[in-house]
Structure formats: C-alpha cells, structure tokens
Amino acid sequence: MTILFHDRRDAGRHLARTLSAYRERDDVIVLALPRGGVPVAFEVAQALHAPLDLMLVRKLGLPGQEELAMGAIALPGICVFNHDVIQSSAVSPKEIDKVVAAESKELLRRNRLYRKDEPPPNLKDQIVILIDDGMATGANMRAALSAVAQQQPLRIVAAVPVASLQAGDMIEQHADDVVCLHTPVHFIGVGQAYEDFSPTEDKEVLRLLEEARHWEKGHVHFGEEHKRVRASL
Numbered sequence: 001m002t003i004l005f006h007d008r009r010d011a012g013r014h015l016a017r018t019l020s021a022y023r024e025r026d027d028v029i030v031l032a033l034p035r036g037g038v039p040v041a042f043e044v045a046q047a048l049h050a051p052l053d054l055m056l057v058r059k060l061g062l063p064g065q066e067e068l069a070m071g072a073i074a075l076p077g078i079c080v081f082n083h084d085v086i087q088s089s090a091v092s093p094k095e096i097d098k099v100v101a102a103e104s105k106e107l108l109r110r111n112r113l114y115r116k117d118e119p120p121p122n123l124k125d126q127i128v129i130l131i132d133d134g135m136a137t138g139a140n141m142r143a144a145l146s147a148v149a150q151q152q153p154l155r156i157v158a159a160v161p162v163a164s165l166q167a168g169d170m171i172e173q174h175a176d177d178v179v180c181l182h183t184p185v186h187f188i189g190v191g192q193a194y195e196d197f198s199p200t201e202d203k204e205v206l207r208l209l210e211e212a213r214h215w216e217k218g219h220v221h222f223g224e225e226h227k228r229v230r231a232s233l
Contacts, residue, residue, distance in 0.1 A: 001184045004162060007196040008036060008133050011161035011181075012043025018179055019129065019159060023048045027154060028127045031055040033140055034110060035200040037132035040161065042208045044131055052212040053121045055130055055144045056111055058103040063095050067189075069136070070096070072143035073103055075111060075120075078150075080143045113202060114209065123151040130175075131159050134190030138167030145174045162193040 005011040022028045028050045032041030038054070045052035060071040062085060070091060071081035079100065086096070130144050141158055148156055158171050159179040164187040172178050182193065191197035 001186055001188045001192040003195050004182055004193040005195070007194060008039035008200070009043055011133065011194070012040040012131075013047070014181060015040060015131070015159055015161050015179070016044045016047035018181065019044060019048060019157075022050065022127060022129065022157075025050070025127065027125065028129065029053060029121060029123065030129045030131060031121075031144070031148070033057050033130065033132040033144055034114065035202070035205050036134075038200060038205045038208055040133050041129075041131035042212060044129065044159070045212060046215065048129075050129070051121070052209070054114055054209075055147060056107055056114070057140045057143045057147075058107045059140055060096070060099050060103055062089055063091060063099065065089075069139040070099075072139040073100060073107060074143040074147040075107060076147070076150075078143050078147045080139060080146060082137055082139055085137070110202075114205060123148055123153045125152070125154050127155045127157065128153045129157045129159055133161065134193060135160050135163035135167035135171065135180075136187075136190055138163070138170045141167075141171050142174055145171070149174075162190060163187075 028048060030041050030045040030050050030052050032038040032054055034054055034056060041052060057072055057074040059069045060073065062068040062070045068085060069082060070085045073079045128148050132141055135141055145156060145158060155176045157177045157179060158175040162182045163180045165183050168178060168180050168183050
C-alpha cells in the first residue's frame with residue numbers, strides 16, 4: 001500500500017478539506033477517538049472552527065493477536081463484537097471477559113486523565129464528526145457510533161483518512177455519512193498509509209486538548225465581538 005500521509009497531523013489537514021461544509025457552524029462538534037485520532041481531529045476542528053472533544057473507546061484485541069480487533073468498548077457501557085473474528089479464532093467467553101475487564105479499566109483511566117472529572121459534552125441535536133486515524137475492522141468506530149447515537153444527535157459523520165473496504169462498508173450502515181479519503185484495494189493496515197505512525201502518547205493528547213481549549217475560547221470571543229459589530233450596523 002502506498003504511503004499517503006506524512007503523519008496524523010498531515011492526514012487531518014487533508015481530511016479537513018473534505019469537511020469544509022461544516023465550517024463555522026454552531027451545531028458542529030468534533031470528537032476524536034484517542035489516542036491516534038486526536039492529532040487528526042485537532043487539525044479538523046481547528047480548520048472548521050469547531051470544538052474538539054473525545055469519544056473514549058478501546059479496541060478488544062484478540063488474545064495472542066492483539067492488533068486484530070474482536071470488538072470494542074465505549075463509554076457508557078457500549079460493547080460491540082466482530083463475531084466473524086471470534087468464531088474463526090475459537091476464543092472462549094472467559095477469555096473475552098478477561099479482555100473486556102482489562103480494557104474497561106484502561107478506558108476509565110483515560111477518562112479520568114483526559115477529562116479531569118469534567119462531564120462529556122452534550123451531543124443532543126448536534127452534528128457530531130467522529131474522527132480516527134483510520135479503520136481496519138471498524139470496531140472502534142462502530143462502538144463510538146453506538147455511544148453517540150444514544151444521545152440523539154442531529155447527524156453523525158464518521159471521518160477517517162484511510163480504511164479497508166470492509167470497514168467502510170460496515171460503518172456506512174451505522175453513520176449518517178462516512179468520509180474516507182482512501183480505501184486501498186490492497187489494504188494492509190492503517191499504519192502503512194503513514195510515513196510516521198509512531199504511537200500517540202498521553203502527553204500529546206493532553207497538550208492538543210489544552211491547545212484546542214485556548215483557540216476555541218479565542219474563537220468564541222471573536223464570534224461574540226462579530227455579533228456586536230453586526231448589531232450596531
């Protein structure tokens with residue numbers, strides 16, 4: 001598979017151009033799937049002048065083949081499975097429960113670390129753009145879509161720089177719109193599309209979230225000033 005992007009930030013800038021119709025809308029929120037989706041979503045949110053937040057999900061890796069997703073979990077209490085993977089691998093219910101317990105613990109850790117005890121955003125009647133750095137099986141995105149759908153948003157858009165054909169087709173059944181820049185016929189893995197696919201660490205996630213909060217506040221102040229100017233005309 002051909003290298004398509006330098007890194008996640010580069011992929012985010014490309015993805016933002018395809019989402020320009022959502023720019024400057026008061027009812028749009030960008031949600032990143034940590035950790036790899038955060039640098040991508042940061043660029044999109046900045047380009048759209050939209051708030052950035054998180055949709056916390058965790059892949060359920062197949063025991064012994066952790067990169068292969070047998071499902072995913074999301075807050076609050078969402079669990080989806082790739083039944084084909086589970087059946088073909090003959091993984092036991094006990095093994096599945098063990099993985100779910102471990103990933104649930106990590107999900108709660110990240111929730112405490114990233115949100116700092118703040119509540120998640122209210123998504124009712126919002127256009128929610130869910131972003132990850134790519135989709136191989138689509139399990140994480142599917143869990144995220146299920147969690148968002150519970151909050152009755154106006155519209156859910158799943159957006160990724162690259163995905164397998166199978167993942168793209170599956171996600172289309174669960175989202176109002178799917179935006180994917182590349183679906184290679186010979187898909188090997190998400191990382192193959194990036195020149196730099198080094199892990200996104202907690203430190204980077206926290207730094208980008210903090211930076212996003214600063215420019216979001218600046219944009220709100222600009223918007224209020226713009227409204228006052230218009231009102232005086």
